[in-house]
């Protein structure tokens with residue numbers, strides 16, 4: 001129970017009663033060790049009863065969860081309240097769709113705007129419920145200015161719903177790749193650097209709690225009305241060592257570290273890689289899935305000190321010390337996307353490098369890996385379940 005994935009490994013000590021070891025040794029003797037066997041049997045029986053007791057308690061506690069308010073201030077939310085808030089889950093209110101769920105915009109009676117994440121019906125398998133409970137459990141304990149806040153949840157019959165604070169200003173996707181007028185130019189270089197720093201701090205917080213996000217991409221980073229980035233979509237968070245072929249897992253290609261998409265070697269450094277890709281996209285306005293050579297382009301322009309050619313031309317030219325801050329930021333991004341995980345900094349180091357301009361920066365190597373959307377790990381996962389939804393936010 002409660003085993004956690006620890007980067008770099010950790011020794012697991014298991015304490016066991018001395019007489020259990022003695023029984024094993026005794027068993028080789030011809031004489032039947034009756035007292036020991038009886039003792040061990042009684043001990044096992046006690047353990048089994050204890051486990052049953054604990055199991056019953058866990059089930060009872062789970063059953064008492066529905067509608068519980070997590071904010072500690074609001075009322076419990078029942079299904080009818082959520083129906084009302086989303087106008088019966090109207091199609092017009094859909095603002096996103098992920099592998100597990102559909103997300104609706106809603107408004108509670110007190111006027112609070114919320115994002116309502118409703119688990120898909122066919123996903124109501126034991127596994128789906130387990131993931132949902134995990135998200136609730138984790139999100140209710142993780143509070144940080146750079147993480148989207150879980151306000152309520154609701155579990156009634158076949159309805160499993162999470163209610164998050166709504167970011168009216170949508171995801172970073174819009175501001176860094178947006179075709180529509182003015183979105184890209186509305187986010188200036190100072191704000192972009194602030195957002196990059198905020199995302200790093202959010203990821204650092206997750207890692208400090210033993211959580212790997214593993215699906216960090218601009219679609220999962222929301223922007224608050226004060227331009228704070230808020231990381232979201234925690235259904236894919238890696239809390240436990242999980243089977244490799246989780247059919248519900250749809251990760252965005254382009255952001256996955258090569259060792260993860262290829263060999264499923266998941267560590268905190270995978271998030272660092274995704275962060276590096278996001279960083280380079282934020283400064284260049286180029287999407288890696290549309291520009292497969294993004295990393296190489298970025299490295300070459302950085303290496304030849306032609307940074308201005310990398311920067312998004314939609315955004316007004318950087319003035320004052322902004323250009324040198326951007327050069328430094330891009331170098332940090334290039335360090336994050338190094339092919340070997342050990343060559344990448346930890347996210348704590350990234351935060352330090354971003355904030356302390358006198359800290360030493362290593363020189364990133366030229367990126368060598370080719371990027372292909374059909375990575376082996378990913379295609380293996382996708383084939384493992386025919387119901388697999390392809391959508392992602």
Ligand SMILES: *[C@@H]1O[C@H](CO)[C@@H](O)[C@H](O)[C@H]1NC(C)=O
Nearest residue numbers: 083084085086087088089090
């Ligand atoms: C929502 O659906 C219920 C029954 O399914 C219906 O009684 C109610 O009028 C609907 N409300 C709205 C706002 O459409």
Ligand SMILES: *[C@@H]1O[C@H](CO)[C@@H](O)[C@H](O)[C@H]1NC(C)=O
Nearest residue numbers: 168169186223224225226227
């Ligand atoms: C958020 O969107 C509103 C409405 O479009 C706009 O007035 C406001 O300036 C935006 N704020 C940010 C931080 O994008």
Ligand SMILES: *[C@@H]1O[C@H](CO)[C@@H](O)[C@H](O)[C@H]1NC(C)=O
Nearest residue numbers: 352355356357358359360361
């Ligand atoms: C910044 O980095 C330098 C060099 O590593 C170090 O000496 C200094 O203490 C750091 N400053 C802060 C505020 O951490």
